[in-house]
Structure formats: C-alpha cells, structure tokens
Amino acid sequence: MTHLAAGPREQLAVQLAEATCEALRQDLAQQERALLVVSGGSTPVPFFQALSSQALPWERIDVTLADERWVSETDEASNAHLVRRHLLQGEAAAASFVSLTTDDGTPEQGVEEVTRRIEALTWPASVVVLGMGGDGHTASLFPDSRELELGLTTDAPVLAARTPSQPQARITLSADRLHQARRHVLHITGDDKRSVLARALSGDDLRELPIRAFLSCPLAVYWAP
Ligand SMILES: O=C1O[C@H](COP(=O)(O)O)[C@@H](O)[C@H](O)[C@H]1O
Numbered sequence: 001m002t003h004l005a006a007g008p009r010e011q012l013a014v015q016l017a018e019a020t021c022e023a024l025r026q027d028l029a030q031q032e033r034a035l036l037v038v039s040g041g042s043t044p045v046p047f048f049q050a051l052s053s054q055a056l057p058w059e060r061i062d063v064t065l066a067d068e069r070w071v072s073e074t075d076e077a078s079n080a081h082l083v084r085r086h087l088l089q090g091e092a093a094a095a096s097f098v099s100l101t102t103d104d105g106t107p108e109q110g111v112e113e114v115t116r117r118i119e120a121l122t123w124p125a126s127v128v129v130l131g132m133g134g135d136g137h138t139a140s141l142f143p144d145s146r147e148l149e150l151g152l153t154t155d156a157p158v159l160a161a162r163t164p165s166q167p168q169a170r171i172t173l174s175a176d177r178l179h180q181a182r183r184h185v186l187h188i189t190g191d192d193k194r195s196v197l198a199r200a201l202s203g204d205d206l207r208e209l210p211i212r213a214f215l216s217c218p219l220a221v222y223w224a225p
Helices: 008-028 045-052 079-086 090-094 107-119 148-153 175-179 191-201 210-214
Strands: 034-038 061-065 067-069 096-098 125-130 158-161 170-173 181-189 219-224
Touching (some): 008 045, 008 181, 045 079, 045 090, 079 096, 107 158, 148 175, 148 210, 175 181, 181 191, 191 219
Parallel strands (some): 034 061, 125 181, 181 219
C-alpha cells in the first residue's frame, strides 16, 4: 500500500503528541492524576489526532481548555466541540474533559461555576499547550480586550473576556493560572505566526502582544511552515 508522506505540520503534531505523552507519563509515575491544558482554534487538530491514539492511562488524565468562546458545545466555534471531536477519541476517550462553559447566558454569570471546576483539578498542570493568533493573543488574552489587564494580573484562575475584534464573548484561564504548569508549549504554524513570534521576542510590552507573558516560562516553541 502507498502511504502519502506526512507534511511538516503533521510531523510537528506527532512530535508534540509524543512529547506531551512522555510528560504525562512521567507525572503519572509520581501522582494519581495529571492535567493537560490545550488550546482551540485550527492549529491543534493534527496534534489532537496524534495524541488521541497514544497509549496512556487516559482514565487518570483530565483535559481542559486554555479558553473558550461562550457558545453551545454543538457550535462549530466551540473549542470543546473541537476537543471532543479530535482528541477525546480512541484511547483518549477515557480522559475526563472539563469544559469552560455552563448553561448561563453570559460568561460573567458562568465564571463562578467554571472557577470551581478549574480549582478542583490537579495543579500544577503537566503541560499547557498554547496557541497564538496573528494579533499576538494567546488563550483569550487579546490585545484589544477590555479585560486584558485583569487577565495578565489577577490571581483568580478564570475570567470572562469581551473583545471588540471577536464575535463571541469569551472565558479564559488567567495568565497566572496558565503559568501554573510544569511545562509550557507554544504550537504555531506558518510564516505569519513566525513573524509575530519574532516581534514578540524583540519587545516587552505585554499589552501589545500578550503572548509575551509566556516567553520566559520557559516556553518550548513547536513551529512548522
Ligand atoms: O481564538 C483562538 O485562537 C487561538 C489561535 O487559533 P488558530 O486558529 O490560529 O490556531 C487559540 O490558541 C485560542 O485557543 C482560540 O480560542
């Protein structure tokens, strides 16, 4: 049978899945449960697919999101929808997924309940896999968000975010909570994002490019063209 060669983004996704798997395995050798925090958007799909087939004691793993749009889980824009469809499949279907949305009408109404869920997880997380937008946002810490300052400074784990450039209200883990991980990864693809990262590395204003809040975590950058 002829196999098509995997492209650089698929190879990158497999490498990231293997590293994530190894990190979870290491932590599970020392503790009963481990936590994986992932991002949404389009970039993580091949990573989720590669990770879902890894042999791990998934029933001891909790998965949650760095951020979420305040939409129903059936909505295509839902990060939870993406995780259920591409990560919580096969071996990984045994993991426990903790969503960042409730039945409340707004993230401001739901934030207390989501905070309870997040606080109940096993911190520090084993791995936080961050994404980044072309505007330098990561999680839902957007440069034009009204709540950016709060998201970068609060010690609360979760906050609601309203962002003029975004169609939906959001809920996001705070920078402080995202910092509470043993390992941080930035998963990005394409020349545009490489340029944004280069710009982020050459300055220090977090409000201009919020990804800067994570550049010294230390941060392992997984990039492919
Ligand atoms: O809005 C979001 O965007 C970023 C990046 O998404 P991508 O589609 O460019 O990969 C993502 O990290 C974040 O979780 C998501 O809510």
